Amino acid sequence: MLVLVETNDMGSGLLYFGIFLAMLYIATARVSFVAAGLGLFVAGGFVAEREIGHIHERVTIWLQPWTTQKFFCASTGEYTLRQDCQSYQIVKSLYSIANGGWLGTGFGKGTFTDTRGHNLIPYVNTDFIYSALAQELGLIGSSALLLVFMLFVARGMKIAIQVDDGFSKLLAAGLTFAFALQTFIIVGGVLRLIPLTGITLPFVSYGGSSVVANFLVLAGLLLVSHRANSYA
Amino acid sequence: MNRQISRVALFALILLAALIVATTYWQTWASGGLAVRQDNEIQRVAQFEIKRGLIYASDGRTVLAANVRRKKGGQTLYFRTYPTHGFASQVIGYSTQSRSRAGLERQENSYLTASDKNVNTILNTLGDRLRGATITGNNLVLTLNVKAQKIAESLLAGKCGAAVALNPKTGAVLAMASAPTYDPNLIEKPKGYARIQATQAPCSPAAPLLNRATQGLYPPGSTFKTLTAAAALDDGVFTQARISTIPATARSTARRSRTRSIREAAPRHSETSACSMPLCTRSTPSTA
Numbered sequence: 001m002l003v004l005v006e007t008n009d010m011g012s013g014l015l016y017f018g019i020f021l022a023m024l025y026i027a028t029a030r031v032s033f034v035a036a037g038l039g040l041f042v043a044g045g046f047v048a049e050r051e052i053g054h055i056h057e058r059v060t061i062w063l064q065p066w067t068t069q070k071f072f073c074a075s076t077g078e079y080t081l082r083q084d085c086q087s088y089q090i091v092k093s094l095y096s097i098a099n100g101g102w103l104g105t106g107f108g109k110g111t112f113t114d115t116r117g118h119n120l121i122p123y124v125n126t127d128f129i130y131s132a133l134a135q136e137l138g139l140i141g142s143s144a145l146l147l148v149f150m151l152f153v154a155r156g157m158k159i160a161i162q163v164d165d166g167f168s169k170l171l172a173a174g175l176t177f178a179f180a181l182q183t184f185i186i187v188g189g190v191l192r193l194i195p196l197t198g199i200t201l202p203f204v205s206y207g208g209s210s211v212v213a214n215f216l217v218l219a220g221l222l223l224v225s226h227r228a229n230s231y232a
Numbered sequence: 233m234n235r236q237i238s239r240v241a242l243f244a245l246i247l248l249a250a251l252i253v254a255t256t257y258w259q260t261w262a263s264g265g266l267a268v269r270q271d272n273e274i275q276r277v278a279q280f281e282i283k284r285g286l287i288y289a290s291d292g293r294t295v296l297a298a299n300v301r302r303k304k305g306g307q308t309l310y311f312r313t314y315p316t317h318g319f320a321s322q323v324i325g326y327s328t329q330s331r332s333r334a335g336l337e338r339q340e341n342s343y344l345t346a347s348d349k350n351v352n353t354i355l356n357t358l359g360d361r362l363r364g365a366t367i368t369g370n371n372l373v374l375t376l377n378v379k380a381q382k383i384a385e386s387l388l389a390g391k392c393g394a395a396v397a398l399n400p401k402t403g404a405v406l407a408m409a410s411a412p413t414y415d416p417n418l419i420e421k422p423k424g425y426a427r428i429q430a431t432q433a434p435c436s437p438a439a440p441l442l443n444r445a446t447q448g449l450y451p452p453g454s455t456f457k458t459l460t461a462a463a464a465l466d467d468g469v470f471t472q473a474r475i476s477t478i479p480a481t482a483r484s485t486a487r488r489s490r491t492r493s494i495r496e497a498a499p500r501h502s503e504t505s506a507c508s509m510p511l512c513t514r515s516t517p518s519t520a
Contacts, residue, residue: 022243026236066269083271091271097258098266099274106364111274111281115329117304120273139259143252150248157241161234173237180244184251191254 008054011185011197015178017041022177023170061087062195065094092121093131093190104138111135125206127198130190145204146187153180156221163228172224175217280309280329285344285369287324287336289378290406296324296374297337308366311420312337318415320381322443323374323408326416331425334441336372344369375404384409392435394444410444 021037024030048055065087072078073085083091099111110132112120121128134142156176160169179202189196200210202217258266267275287297296319299310312327325335333341342348346357346369353370360367377397384395388411397407412433418424431440442448464470 022240026233026240029233029236081271094258094262095266095269095272095274097255098263099278100259101263102259103361106361109281109364111277111307113277113304113307114273115277115280115304115309117306120277134255134259139256142255142259146248146252146255150245153241153244153248157237157244160237160241166233169233169237173240177240177244180247184247187251188247188254191251191258193250193254 009197010055010058011189011199014185014197015182015199018181019174019178022181023174026173027166027170057086058195058197061090062192065091065192089122089128090190090192090196093128094192096121096128096131097134097191100135100138100142102139104134104136104141107136109136123198126200127186127205128190129201129205130187133204146183149180149183149202152176159221159225159228163224168224168227172221175220179214179217276329277309279345280311281307281366282345283310283366283368284312284327285346285371287344288371288373289376289381290374291378292373294378296320296376297327310366312416314416317417318413319385320376320408321413321416322410322441322445323376323405324416326419328419331419335443336374340372344372346370375399375406376408377406380407381409383407385411385413390434392433392438392444394448396445408443408445410442410448412438412440414440 017037021034024037025034045055049059050056061082065083067082069081070079071082071085073080075085096110096112099105105111112124112132112135114120121131124132130142133145137145153176156172156179160172160176163169163172182199182202185194185197186199186201188194189198200207202214203211266272283299284297286295286299288294289296294316296314296316298313298315300313302309302311311329314321314324314326321335323335325333325337325339327333327337327341327344332338337344343350343353346353346360346367348370357367359365380397384397384407388395388409391411394410395407396405396409398405412431414428414431418428428440431438433440465472470476
């Protein structure tokens with residue numbers, strides 16, 4: 001955890017903490033542990049928001065990405081509107097999503113660069129892959145993707161319920177919940193549902209290690225599933 | 233343990249369902265508001281992904297506005313070029329990145345970009361979208377006659393002013409020239425706009441971008457008398473032969489100068505005197 005705080009990797013921190021709480025609840029069945037964990041999370045988040053500049057900025061961007069007043073922009077050293085500096089990424093990402101509409105622009109037909117060929121959305125292949133996807137596939141396509149993710153989660157949890165031994169149950173439920181939470185943290189961030197933290201979207205983001213890790217999750221689930229079926 | 237797993241599963245599914253709800257919000261309710269925001273470049277770029285319709289003169293062959301295709305960062309963009317270089321510039325206008333649009337390019341933008349509400353356009357555009365093809369706008373054929381326009385422009389060369397020729401039966405504009413003029417291809421060139429602004433002309437400001445035929449403010453002069461004369465003749469109260477002396481009829485409302493009266497000179501003695509009724513021709517002199 002300290003490593004994650006030190007490297008400003010709040011997304012991963014949140015992810016591990018969430019998985020930890022879920023596993024704790026499944027193993028012990030005590031709601032009080034979850035309540036205590038959430039209480040600690042709220043307290044920790046509150047302190048972090050006040051004390052850590054990086055976190056404070058993320059929360060500010062989340063609450064008010066658009067301003068009509070100019071603020072100091074550290075990266076350019078000038079006073080600019082917040083949407084032109086700190087919240088540039090999230091704002092461009094929302095514009096991209098909004099441009100998709102119901103049906104989207106079509107595969108490969110989205111607009112991601114300006115007329116000179118510069119990228120409009122930074123990290124569009126990794127953290128912001130969802131905003132690209134939502135623009136090209138529209139509401140129908142992106143909802144379909146999320147429904148597939150929901151199906152994945154439902155199947156994963158079903159495996160956890162079907163299998164008999166405790167370790168397999170914890171493994172399957174934990175892997176599945178990690179998958180769901182990771183999706184929620186990054187897509188929720190991109191959609192301004194929660195403050196944005198950069199992590200990858202499982203099976204969609206570009207990047208070798210993320211894909212390999214997600215296939216390991218899948219392999220783990222399949223193993224547990226195989227075991228459940230062979231006992232039955 | 234299964235009860236807890238079910239609960240965690242439900243929670244995970246709710247989290248993902250919340251994402252669908254949020255996506256729906258941004259792509260439907262909030263979409264219009266975001267599209268028109270000043271710092272949203274997507275619409276500005278997307279308009280160049282459309283192959284704009286061409287603009288033709290009345291002969292249907294002379295292309296007045298065409299497209300050049302350029303590949304930029306993995307996407308194909310279409311920019312305007314004007315092959316006739318300054319022919320009816322103020323009428324056609326321009327469609328550029330740096331200075332948006334003007335003239336017919338602005339007026340007919342939705343038609344040229346296939347975003348108007350015409351059923352044919354909607355079906356064609358839908359077809360293009362489904363096939364994944366480049367969206368192609370509708371072509372525009374003007375009533376401008378190349379010859380008439382050339383004559384009007386050559387007559388105005390080196391002067392400041394406007395000339396318009398209409399087909400009185402249909403109202404079709406056959407020629408509409410405004411001088412000084414400019415080359416719309418210059419606008420996107422570096423310093424091109426400054427060069428247009430620096431156009432030399434016998435009037436100040438030269439304002440080559442101004443369509444003097446439609447936007448110039450000039451006193452109508454005696455041209456309006458056509459209407460009053462036509463109405464008078466139509467009524468039957470006046471005949472072509474009748475001469476009427478019109479007394480001072482108008483007073484200037486300008487406060488700073490002394491009140492002036494305007495005296496209409498009726499043609500009385502001479503055939504060559506100014507004719508206050510444009511319908512009377514010089515070949516039918518009045519009863520002297």
